[in-house]
Amino acid sequence: MIDRNELNSIAGNGIWKQNTSLVQILGLCPLLAVTTNAVNGIMLSLATIIVMALSNVAVASLRNFIPHEIRIPVFILIVAALVTVVDLLFNANLHELYLVLGIFIPLIVTNCIVLARVEAFAAKNPPLQSTFDGLFMGVGMLWTLALLGGMRELLGNGTLFGGIDMVFPGLQPIQLLPESYPGLLLAILPPGAFILLGCMIAWKNWLDARAAQRARLKPPPAEAAGLPV
Amino acid sequence: MSVAPREFTASGMAARTAAILFVFVIVFTGLLSAAHQWTKPAIEASAAAEKLKLIDEVMPSADYDNKLLGDTLTLPPTAELGLEEPTTLYRARKDGKPVALIFEAVAPDGYTGKVNLLIALRADGSLGGVRVTRHKETPGLGDYIDPRKDKNKARPWITQFNGMSLANAPDKDWKVRKDGGRIDYYAGATISPRAVSRAVLKAVKWADGQRDELFAPPEAAR
Numbered sequence: 051m052i053d054r055n056e057l058n059s060i061a062g063n064g065i066w067k068q069n070t071s072l073v074q075i076l077g078l079c080p081l082l083a084v085t086t087n088a089v090n091g092i093m094l095s096l097a098t099i100i101v102m103a104l105s106n107v108a109v110a111s112l113r114n115f116i117p118h119e120i121r122i123p124v125f126i127l128i129v130a131a132l133v134t135v136v137d138l139l140f141n142a143n144l145h146e147l148y149l150v151l152g153i154f155i156p157l158i159v160t161n162c163i164v165l166a167r168v169e170a171f172a173a174k175n176p177p178l179q180s181t182f183d184g185l186f187m188g189v190g191m192l193w194t195l196a197l198l199g200g201m202r203e204l205l206g207n208g209t210l211f212g213g214i215d216m217v218f219p220g221l222q223p224i225q226l227l228p229e230s231y232p233g234l235l236l237a238i239l240p241p242g243a244f245i246l247l248g249c250m251i252a253w254k255n256w257l258d259a260r261a262a263q264r265a266r267l268k269p270p271p272a273e274a275a276g277l278p279v
Numbered sequence: 280m281s282v283a284p285r286e287f288t289a290s291g292m293a294a295r296t297a298a299i300l301f302v303f304v305i306v307f308t309g310l311l312s313a314a315h316q317w318t319k320p321a322i323e324a325s326a327a328a329e330k331l332k333l334i335d336e337v338m339p340s341a342d343y344d345n346k347l348l349g350d351t352l353t354l355p356p357t358a359e360l361g362l363e364e365p366t367t368l369y370r371a372r373k374d375g376k377p378v379a380l381i382f383e384a385v386a387p388d389g390y391t392g393k394v395n396l397l398i399a400l401r402a403d404g405s406l407g408g409v410r411v412t413r414h415k416e417t418p419g420l421g422d423y424i425d426p427r428k429d430k431n432k433a434r435p436w437i438t439q440f441n442g443m444s445l446a447n448a449p450d451k452d453w454k455v456r457k458d459g460g461r462i463d464y465y466a467g468a469t470i471s472p473r474a475v476s477r478a479v480l481k482a483v484k485w486a487d488g489q490r491d492e493l494f495a496p497p498e499a500a501r
Contacts, residue, residue, distance in 0.1 A: 086418050116303075117296050124303050131307040135314040142318035145325045207419055238419050 052178050060179060064186025070163045071194040071247065072254045077161040081195065082243045084154065087203040087212040091195030094154040099188030101136055101158050103181050105129045106172040110180035113173050125168045133158055163187065194250065201246050205237035334369065334381055337399035337408030343371035343378045352493065354382065359485035361385035361393075361478060370494060377402040377494040380486055383412070386478035390470040391415045394424065396478060400486050402494070405444035409437055409479055414471075421471035436472065439463060440479055445487055453480035 070076050077098075085091040108128050109116075116124050137155045140148040158164060167187055172180040203212050208227030215221055236242045327348055331340075334347060352368040354360070361384055369381040379401045386394040394414040399407030411425040422428040426435035439462055443453070454460025455473050464472040486493060 115299070117299055120296055120300050123300065127303055127307050131311050134311055138314045138318040138322070141325070142321035145321075233419060235417075235420065239417075 052182070056179065057182060060182045061186045061189075064183065064188075065190045065193070066254075068187075069190040069194060069254070070187055071191055071198075072251050074163070074166065075251075076166055077163040077191070078247075080154075080157045080161050081198070081247070082240045084157065085195050085199035085202055085243055086206070086238050087209075088196050088200035089211055089213045089217060090154075091199030092192060093217070094157065095188060095192035095195050097154045098158055098161065098163065098191060099185060101129075101133055101155070102164055102167060102184035102188050104136065104184075105132050105164055105168055106180035106184035107177045108132060109168045109172040110175060110177040116173070121173060122165075122169070125165055125173075129164050129168065130159065163191065198243065198246055198250065202237045202242055205234045205246075206242065207231075207233055207238070333397060333410065333412065334399075336410050337397055338371055338379050338381055343373050345370075345372040347371060347381075357485070360482050361387050368493065371399075377490075379407050380490070380493055381407075382482070382486065384478050384482040386474040388470075388474045388477070389414060389416055390421050390468075390474075391417065394471065394474055394478070396475065396482070398479065398482050398486075400483060400490075402490070403444070404446055404487050404490070405442050406440050406479070406483065409440045409475075411437065411475070416471045417468070421468040423465060423468070424471050424475050436463070436465075437475075443483075445483060450480065453477075 068074060071081060080094055084094045105128060109125060112128070133155065140155065167184060171183045175183070200210055203209055204226060208225060208229075208231035210224045210226050211221075212223040214223055234242075237246070331347065347369050350370045350372065352370065354362065354366050354368050356362050356364055360366075360382070363385075366383045371378040371381065379399050381397065381399045384396045384398055386396065392415050394416070395412045397410045397412050399409075401407050414422065414425060416422045416424060418428075423430065423436050426437050429435040429437070448461070451459055452461045453476055455462045455464045455469055455476060457464065457469055458473065460476065462472060462476050
């Protein structure tokens, strides 16, 4: 069904090479609104992973029945229906988790990553590969948003994992900087998200450029083949 | 990617595409309504439980013994409470005697829009508690009006209102210190607490003036 190389390539694309936030620059709206701390970023990503995997597998299974000309309305229909069903099922059956993830699930509707992956991948690939693509695209988003949220709250409030008590009652946010830290409001407000995201994109491009230069200087050894070029 | 077979004419293909789209719409609408029907009872039950939990924060459940969600009054849009839509007022009683009124109010002049409040006013005219149920105040600055975001966990800002009444606090006390009142605030974020204080005073005045009417038993209200 799926071999190792294919899985590796899907994972590499999702986590690094085609990272939704750093390379495709998709889904900026929820990214700005939600990543005021690491916990929120992680929670939004978890909700997105679930929806992306489901919508990818649904579209991939139905792809032979969807006429090319009307694929976009059908995709939107499928994604919107799935988001709503996931929202309802969470609310009814996993209410504790819903209280945490709940506000993020409707936000996924504003996220074009889901539609982009359906159009670019699931419409052309079998269900299993598409499921993994959805999962790994979500994982790529997870680490990016967690890092971005973490940096924003550290700069803005001097804490890390603020709001963790909403997920795991009893746990407290970590105060990394001294209590007297005045806080940098800019980092918490949306412009801070843009500035830090820009820094992260620059950092990724720098890493990629360095890797490419090294690869040019000497033929890559076997283990470097996995590095992005 | 299925492409329509060549033998279709243009209008035939259009009809076929429309039919396929129609089938997709029917199937996924069916899926949605099935999910809605199936989850409805559970969602309603948890919404009621959640409402009670929120009410619990302003009014401890040990203080009353009636079924709160069954003893309600529907308020028309009330300008004094800043409400533009009908809301529900809950009436807590113990042994049939009035204990408290629990109702919603809106502060229209928060820093970034409306601040929704839940207020419990005891039968003696004192405040049982105030909670912010919804707001958009600046994270890390004005959002301490919500005790979950308040850094002072031992005595969150909003608990200052507990026990205040028109009898023990003249109108001028229901303001932030900067405006000559007795409500504390954090420097740099005065607008949010000022809006909440003003809305709470207005709401208390509104409810205090007609306590008996609001407590009138459901039979009389009908």
